[in-house]
Amino acid sequence: MDITQFVELSIGRWRSQRSAHHLAFSHFEAVQSVIDIIPLSVDDPAVVDLCKSYNIDLSQIMSPFQMTWEGQSDWDEDAQMKGSSILVPVPDPDVPNRGKLLRDQGYAETIAAAGDYHLTEDGTFVLLTTYDRAAAEEKIWFANPNLRFRVSLIKTSAGTGVLTASFASEIRSSSSK
């Protein structure tokens, strides 16, 4: 599995069921959301802008895409969780299945952040992102083309302590494009 195949498999609408474990106080949070992942063209203005801000040449990128989510948590039912992010893989020319993932908005902080990704031998996409005061580790893998799982850890910036661990089961929606 390479990054192009991984992005291709991810395209579509997903119904996501996510549990977050807030480890320090053993709290369970349940989040239901709908996630739309659509491919972008390499010359999409938003992609061009993002690459420019990281000084990345467009010839280096592959399979840019947009992720949009809308969901609700049982922790605060009034708060709508909603957002959209543009993601641009920049494969390492020297190391197969490894590279940078640019994004215009991070998870743990609402600023632009670039992460380091790799794909393992068993087809798991692993993304490590370091922020100012935190680090995020994400693993995504497919059980079959219509079901994927995502484990996300939010760590202290030193990377040793895990604050939150979350697990999402994502089922391809039949109304998927």
Next chain:
Amino acid sequence: MDITQFVELSIGRWRSQRSAHHLAFSHFEAVQSVIDIIPLSVDDPAVVDLCKSYNIDLSQIMSPFQMTWEGQSDWDEDAQMKGSSILVPVPDPDVPNRGKLLRDQGYAETIAAAGDYHLTEDGTFVLLTTYDRAAAEEKIWFANPNLRFRVSLIKTSAGTGVLTASFASEIRSSSSK
């Protein structure tokens, strides 16, 4: 990481926070439990009996252990989840980091079951167990020596459909031996 190191890291008392996603009806289940993992000696009578029932010679086994759990689910607060199981790794002499895991009681069905395990390059323990009417896939990995994660899938016996996906965050208890 080999199976001996993996079992050694697992020895102790763990406070487990587990979320189960029942995928067909988007149900979230939350389970809190305490798990005790203790090493057994190779000549423990229960280990000897289990090996005999699988026609496995004691010279082939490594790091047998016992797992005991006691917990409570938010789905049925009256039902105590409680059990104990003896597990015996039988490494494949020809393939590194691969083998059988015997156990005297399975997860999905309460009968003895042997699974196939392997350890991936990034230190994840993967266990596949096939039952009469279901199959289970389990992945366990350590974030650090005091925190491990476990993803368990219960599949149809054909292995394609996933019925339940669950995720556990397991923190080493300070009262650990």
